[in-house]
Amino acid sequence: MKKVKTWLPGVLLLLPSILLVLVFVYGLIGRNIASSFDRVETKSGRLVSEGGLANYATLLGSERYQHALWNLLVLTVVFVVGAMFFGLLWAILLEKGVTGEGAFRSIYLFPMAVSFIASGVVWRWLMSPGTGDYEAVGLNRLLIELGLPQLQNSWWSSDSRFNMAAMAIPAVWQLAGYVMALFLAGFRGITTDQREAARMDGASEWKIYRHVLFPQLSPIALSALIIMGHMSLKMFDLIYAIAGQNSYVSEVPATLMWLQLFNLNDPVAAAVNATILLLLVALVVVPYLVYTNRTEKAGR
Amino acid sequence: MMSTATVDTVEKIVPRKKKVGGKKLALTGTQYLLLVFFAAIVLMPLYVVVVTSLKSPAEYTSLTAWSLPRQLSGAGWAAAWEALAPAMLRSMVLAVSAAVLSSFLGSLNGYVFSKLRFPGATLIFTLFLFGMFIPYQAIMIPLQSLMIDVQSTAQWLAGIPTLIIAHTIYGIPICTLIFRNYYATALPDEIVEAARVDGAGTLRIFRSIVLPVSAPAFVVTLIWQFTSAWNDFLFALFLTNRNTGPVTYALQELASAQNPDYSRMMAGVLIASLPTLIVYIALGKYFVSGLMSGSVK
Numbered sequence: 001m002k003k004v005k006t007w008l009p010g011v012l013l014l015l016p017s018i019l020l021v022l023v024f025v026y027g028l029i030g031r032n033i034a035s036s037f038d039r040v041e042t043k044s045g046r047l048v049s050e051g052g053l054a055n056y057a058t059l060l061g062s063e064r065y066q067h068a069l070w071n072l073l074v075l076t077v078v079f080v081v082g083a084m085f086f087g088l089l090w091a092i093l094l095e096k097g098v099t100g101e102g103a104f105r106s107i108y109l110f111p112m113a114v115s116f117i118a119s120g121v122v123w124r125w126l127m128s129p130g131t132g133d134y135e136a137v138g139l140n141r142l143l144i145e146l147g148l149p150q151l152q153n154s155w156w157s158s159d160s161r162f163n164m165a166a167m168a169i170p171a172v173w174q175l176a177g178y179v180m181a182l183f184l185a186g187f188r189g190i191t192t193d194q195r196e197a198a199r200m201d202g203a204s205e206w207k208i209y210r211h212v213l214f215p216q217l218s219p220i221a222l223s224a225l226i227i228m229g230h231m232s233l234k235m236f237d238l239i240y241a242i243a244g245q246n247s248y249v250s251e252v253p254a255t256l257m258w259l260q261l262f263n264l265n266d267p268v269a270a271a272v273n274a275t276i277l278l279l280l281v282a283l284v285v286v287p288y289l290v291y292t293n294r295t296e297k298a299g300r
Numbered sequence: 301m302m303s304t305a306t307v308d309t310v311e312k313i314v315p316r317k318k319k320v321g322g323k324k325l326a327l328t329g330t331q332y333l334l335l336v337f338f339a340a341i342v343l344m345p346l347y348v349v350v351v352t353s354l355k356s357p358a359e360y361t362s363l364t365a366w367s368l369p370r371q372l373s374g375a376g377w378a379a380a381w382e383a384l385a386p387a388m389l390r391s392m393v394l395a396v397s398a399a400v401l402s403s404f405l406g407s408l409n410g411y412v413f414s415k416l417r418f419p420g421a422t423l424i425f426t427l428f429l430f431g432m433f434i435p436y437q438a439i440m441i442p443l444q445s446l447m448i449d450v451q452s453t454a455q456w457l458a459g460i461p462t463l464i465i466a467h468t469i470y471g472i473p474i475c476t477l478i479f480r481n482y483y484a485t486a487l488p489d490e491i492v493e494a495a496r497v498d499g500a501g502t503l504r505i506f507r508s509i510v511l512p513v514s515a516p517a518f519v520v521t522l523i524w525q526f527t528s529a530w531n532d533f534l535f536a537l538f539l540t541n542r543n544t545g546p547v548t549y550a551l552q553e554l555a556s557a558q559n560p561d562y563s564r565m566m567a568g569v570l571i572a573s574l575p576t577l578i579v580y581i582a583l584g585k586y587f588v589s590g591l592m593s594g595s596v597k
Contacts, residue, residue, distance in 0.1 A: 009502035010416030017409050017472050018424065024469045025431040028439035028446070035441065086338075093335055098328060106584055107339045110346075113580035113587065115531035117548040118573045121555040121565060122345045130362075137362040145366060173342065181588055234435040237533040241552060257437050258537070271441055278438035285433040289426055 029278065036271035049268070059272045064248075065256065071164045072252040076232040078168035079175075083228050084221070086172060087179020092209070094180070095187035105184070109177035116174070120241025123170040127242065129154035156243065156250050163249055171238060175231065179224045186220035187213065219295075226288045230281050253277050353377060353567035360562045376563030380554070380571050383564070387550035388571070390460050391530055394546055395575075397464045399525035402471030406521055409472070410479020411510050415492045416502070425480070432473035440538050447539055459544030466539065467529040475521045478593045482517035483510065523583055524590030527576050547572045 039051040049055055059065050090108050094101050111119060126138040131152040136144055140152040155166040190213060198208045236254040243250040246259065253273055260270035352360060356373035412418075413425055443466070451458045457465075487510065495505045533548040540546070542553055551572045555565050580587050 007416050007418035010412040011418055013408050013502065014412045017405050017476070020469050021428055021431055021472060025434065025439065028442045029434070031442040032438055090338065093331055098331060098335070104335050104339055107342055109588070110580060111342065112591065113527060113576045114573045115533065115548050117533045117552050118569045119345070121551065121569050122349055125562070126345060126348070137365055141362060141365055178591055181591055185592060230433055244556065254435070254437055261441065267441060274437040274441065277435045281433060281435050285430065289429055293422065293426060
């Protein structure tokens, strides 16, 4: 009973936050899921859908949603690979402590401090589709001036199936510094003794990275992967700012959901869409949370 | 991993010792070349924004977009400020209030989770954490109708107060995490235990022992929450309109005008980004700590 006395006041302090999270996170998720199963009728009362899982089948079967999912896949793969690659590369270039490291770190990280809307406004201009001496602006104009006119292209607005790869460019620009910061902290957490020992044994720099450093960085790589992956699934602002609110070619589930609610007058489809998005994110995040929980317990 | 404090990651990211090795000189040459090259690419958008914002609308043409202005003009800045000023003020109120409120709740929660372990604490903490990762689309539709309901009886809540509520609540998980990790290492259990033996109550301990040592974690959460509330667009789009929204909303409106005035648009980008950029430049290392805590650990 003495035990109860010590933790009860703590629980009371926590109570407001528990209630807020319970209502605004889990309660609202519940309501969203519930409304995703609603019957759909037209204004005149004609039945469109019986409701239930049929709503999910309808959305998953629609060509528009599949197109949005494909776009999301292309965006996510290019963005995550790009951010991990540049983040790791920058961390490797910086980790031994070059002169001026602080300045480089700040430069690589600064895009993180800017809103996706602000950077989106700039990147929309940078990735303007016009080409040729009179039409080209932004990056295409820069390519002409650098003597590389053959590299001009219409970026995300091209009709390629892989147009969303271009949308990943500003996302990598904005978030690769984050990955760098994670890896840099990882490198700095490894003692110099281990390196020295490997060097004494005659290991080359590459072998030291390959066999001594990288294996110890894998938990950080996993964190970075999960963070980038779930950010990509949720990405909305950047696409909205770059492509506008109604762009089919750059549509992903998150932007389609907004349209379903405000343009297409289909709140049930929007709720279905949002629920699937939550499931996708949970698929990535929940195993990770369970894993970190377990390693924490093991570490205690 | 999870118990690694977030605030001490600042120390971690800063190099321990400088290596002075003669044979590595050749490598550092290429290394610097690469570092400068990537820095130039990262700064490229900033260059074009600054240059364009300082040209007069008449001077902007696609042909000369990348060249320096022939004549400096403040017209773009003046026009952008006029368009964004009211929303800048609203964003300031929003970001400061949301940051203070969720940081305060976070410190209370962090104290409880780190020092007053109760049955089910791990589960509740994990449920909090998951709230940090959810796509806000998953709560947006019911949140919007809830807020409309509430505003029909309390009209003064429309606009910024609604956003303050939303950002405070959805900021609870990350602030709790940061404070929990901070107290776990910075505040020895023995001190809390000793105070309890001396008869101090839970609230008293929080006020006189926990809060006074919390400044470093407060700096981190305040900066983190300020930045995320300032930069948010999704909540603004769903819960406010052009007359009541924050600066991201206003900037998006300004940038989607029919005949874009590029110097005004780019000046607007800078004005809307200035507060978070200043925070980043002045308090960069705490900003990084906030980033690191996003990785749970």
